[in-house]
Amino acid sequence: MNEPELYSLLVVIGHLTIQVALVLRALMRPHREPASRIAWVLVILVFPVLGILAYLLLGETNIGRRRGERLRQTLARLPDPGSLFGAPGGAALASDTALAGRYQPLFDLGQSITGFALCGGNQGSLAADSDQAIADLVRDIDAARHQVHLLFYIWLPDNNGTRVARALMRAAGRGVTCRAMADDLGSRLLIRSDLWREMAAAGVCLGRALPTGNPLLGSLLGPLRGRVDLRNHRKLAIIDNRITWCGSQNCADPAFLIKARYGPWVDILARFEGPIARQNQWLFASDWMANNEGDDLSDLPSEPWPTREGGFVAQAMGTGPTVRNAAMPELFATLMFAARRDLTITTPYYVPNEAMQAALCACARRGVKVRIILPARNDSWVVAAASRSYYADLLEAGVEIFEFVGGLLHAKTITLDGEIALIGSANMDRRSFDLNYENNVLIRDETLTAAIRQRQESYLAQSRPITPERVAAWPGWRQLWNNTIATLGPVL
Numbered sequence: 001m002n003e004p005e006l007y008s009l010l011v012v013i014g015h016l017t018i019q020v021a022l023v024l025r026a027l028m029r030p031h032r033e034p035a036s037r038i039a040w041v042l043v044i045l046v047f048p049v050l051g052i053l054a055y056l057l058l059g060e061t062n063i064g065r066r067r068g069e070r071l072r073q074t075l076a077r078l079p080d081p082g083s084l085f086g087a088p089g090g091a092a093l094a095s096d097t098a099l100a101g102r103y104q105p106l107f108d109l110g111q112s113i114t115g116f117a118l119c120g121g122n123q124g125s126l127a128a129d130s131d132q133a134i135a136d137l138v139r140d141i142d143a144a145r146h147q148v149h150l151l152f153y154i155w156l157p158d159n160n161g162t163r164v165a166r167a168l169m170r171a172a173g174r175g176v177t178c179r180a181m182a183d184d185l186g187s188r189l190l191i192r193s194d195l196w197r198e199m200a201a202a203g204v205c206l207g208r209a210l211p212t213g214n215p216l217l218g219s220l221l222g223p224l225r226g227r228v229d230l231r232n233h234r235k236l237a238i239i240d241n242r243i244t245w246c247g248s249q250n251c252a253d254p255a256f257l258i259k260a261r262y263g264p265w266v267d268i269l270a271r272f273e274g275p276i277a278r279q280n281q282w283l284f285a286s287d288w289m290a291n292n293e294g295d296d297l298s299d300l301p302s303e304p305w306p307t308r309e310g311g312f313v314a315q316a317m318g319t320g321p322t323v324r325n326a327a328m329p330e331l332f333a334t335l336m337f338a339a340r341r342d343l344t345i346t347t348p349y350y351v352p353n354e355a356m357q358a359a360l361c362a363c364a365r366r367g368v369k370v371r372i373i374l375p376a377r378n379d380s381w382v383v384a385a386a387s388r389s390y391y392a393d394l395l396e397a398g399v400e401i402f403e404f405v406g407g408l409l410h411a412k413t414i415t416l417d418g419e420i421a422l423i424g425s426a427n428m429d430r431r432s433f434d435l436n437y438e439n440n441v442l443i444r445d446e447t448l449t450a451a452i453r454q455r456q457e458s459y460l461a462q463s464r465p466i467t468p469e470r471v472a473a474w475p476g477w478r479q480l481w482n483n484t485i486a487t488l489g490p491v492l
Helices: 003-028 034-046 050-058 065-077 086-094 097-114 130-143 159-173 194-201 215-220 257-262 276-291 327-338 354-365 381-388 391-397 430-434 446-460 468-472 476-486
Strands: 119-126 147-152 177-183 205-209 235-239 243-247 269-273 312-319 342-346 369-375 400-404 413-416 420-424 438-444 463-466
Touching: 003 034, 003 050, 034 050, 065 276, 097 312, 097 327, 097 438, 119 276, 119 446, 130 159, 130 235, 130 243, 130 269, 147 159, 147 276, 159 177, 159 194, 177 276, 194 205, 205 276, 235 276, 243 276, 243 438, 269 276, 276 312, 276 438, 312 327, 327 354, 327 413, 327 420, 327 430, 327 438, 342 446, 354 369, 354 391, 369 446, 381 476, 391 400, 391 468, 400 446, 413 446, 420 446
Parallel strands: 147 177, 177 205, 342 369, 369 400
Antiparallel strands: 119 269, 119 312, 147 235, 235 243, 243 269, 243 420, 312 438, 342 413, 400 463, 413 420, 420 438
């Protein structure tokens, strides 16, 4: 055997060795569905070079050893989340027979995610629209006396983004401690702008969530530093440790300049006042301390909360690649199983796992009026195709599907039986389930649930119904395309 032949043989042996090693890795990786294992094995074997690169870059939910260790140290310093205002929730539970019986398992599951117990004494309201939400948030910042903490996945230097930034600068100028964090990839336009530097010069403490450096280099170093597409998708605002905002809205104009052709983006944002703010404060502190060494916020979430009569019970939760596996799809499915009369869902992205899809179909089959509202035009053609691959089965089960035509519906909400609501940042897709850090609030309150339900009805008024006949009339190539794209769902 001459030297070129020997070299070729060594290359083939080396390549096969890497393929076998990655196949075994894909099969043995914990917390992975069988469909995902099979999909990755096929990708590695069918695409000998690209499959190997794809698995190295995207095959595992790894945030990096250094980040992981810093997060573990942060969580060890923070107070036990179960100790944050569980007692008021217990008092409310004793006088709420529906909560004590039928809905208690929902909050038990919620507590298993982040550790927060349900807490009572909360009040809440919805902002009228995205611009009004920013105006109200700016008003809260202008009234702040002690501290303002903000975290957004996307924060743009546009009109609304600048309004919030200027409010922070004004607050810092009068001695309020202001901390603002933005995802390093989602908010790259702001972080590279003059406005970001102005905020720092004005005394606002700034943080970049999950810094990427050069995105291309970050991708190549993914196996060592963690996947570059693991992002902090949370939307959090906490003012004076007593007011908090939660919902789907980023800190940007509805026109959303980086994806304006899909606009306006239609979002929902809720303002809460009460102990629930301390639970969101805990989430913010965990993100801030894990990304900003030397700034200890561990005492803030456990500051005493004055006793207050009335209000409703609620529970915050934070999910992500370092939190309990499959937390959000479990919660979504449990909410579906809890519905008795009606269930209404809004989400921009629907790429469920098998259990969640089965739960939604079963909910309709047992007589619950189930409606799901999705955008007619999605900013992700991949997700749009994958979502529509599930339409036929949902319709057959009796689920009513609507496509919103008044812009890109970005609101993430669930209401059931007029009594329970879920609002937050998590979508019903694999990215939210496994790759993004998300935050949501689970609410037991008929008044706020009715307000969210009314907002859902306004979305329905701007939506077109999707019928079984319409789906059956899709050409074969479209059905093939949707189903083919859907097969990529498990490849995480």
